[in-house]
Amino acid sequence: MFKPDILIADDHPLLLKGLEEFLKEKNYSIIATCSDGLSAYNTIIKEKPDIAILDIEMPNMTGIDIAKNCSRHNIETRIVLNTLHKEKKLFDDAVKYNIHGYLLKEFALSEIEACIASVCQGKPYFSEKIYKRFSHKTTDGTNTDVLTRSEVKILKLIADEMTSSEIADFLSISVRTVEKHRANMIKKLNIDQKPNSLLIWSQKNKDSLF
Incomplete structure (x- = not known):
């Protein structure tokens, strides 16, 4: 270990x-x-x-x-x-x-x-x-007040089906930084840690991101 x-x-x-x-x-x-x-x-x-x-x-x-x-x-x-x-x-x-x-x-x-x-x-x-x-999560899980501006920006790009690599290039940041934001968002939004769970959540709640 x-x-x-x-x-x-x-x-x-x-x-x-x-x-x-x-x-x-x-x-x-x-x-x-x-x-x-x-x-x-x-x-x-x-x-x-x-x-x-x-x-x-x-x-x-x-x-x-x-x-x-x-x-x-x-x-x-x-x-x-x-x-x-x-x-x-x-x-x-x-x-x-x-x-x-x-x-x-x-x-x-x-x-x-x-x-x-x-x-x-x-x-x-x-x-x-x-x-x-401090998470203040709403009952339907759609509250984004717990997210930083950077996280909301990345979540919008995830909703547009951009990969971590594409997001990193688009925002001129490292892939590692994007992955760190992803992990933070999954925790803050109390999303199941399953493949594409953040993508599914972002697309379902896309209207609340704008």
């Missing part, structure tokens, strides 16, 4: 140490721990860990700042945010920058292994409590 290289960053020493020890006991490879955002970001650039588990609020750079910079510079480290905060704006900001995981610290130890496994498979993982609170 693939065990990713992991970086952990948190400005609370006890929480940082606790998560590090927990993951080491589970035989995960912790390549670095950091107590502020800037050192975490610099370490991500240097060491290129598979996954970075970051507190949202840290000195010098927040976890969201790091996610934003990684997205902007096409850094392949997958970002998991770990936070005590439950504000919708923080959640929306995090999703905007294509983070791969969003955990509430109160459930972190019980969810972290499932989160890591999901992220390693390229599937975003959101704490169930935070996801249910």
Whole structure:
């Protein structure tokens, strides 16, 4: 089973140490721990860990700042945010920058292994409590308010039966970025992970995308 290289960053020493020890006991490879955002970001650039588990609020750079910079510079480290905060704006900001995981610290130890496994498979993982609170999915599943502008744009192209490669060329982005958006949309819209499920959903609800 693939065990990713992991970086952990948190400005609370006890929480940082606790998560590090927990993951080491589970035989995960912790390549670095950091107590502020800037050192975490610099370490991500240097060491290129598979996954970075970051507190949202840290000195010098927040976890969201790091996610934003990684997205902007096409850094392949997958970002998991770990936070005590439950504000919708923080959640929306995090999703905007294509983070791969969003955990509430109160459930972190019980969810972290499932989160890591999901992220390693390229599937975003959101704490169930935070996801249910902010997804606001309507009963018919057609609400697109949970999607970012980029995701809506891509969903429209999917509805036009464009492939990930064609969408990447059309928007001048990487295929990997398109696939990441696809995975995020499937999670946010609570769509079954079956072949062409996103295409079927987008065509069924095409009118709601405009």
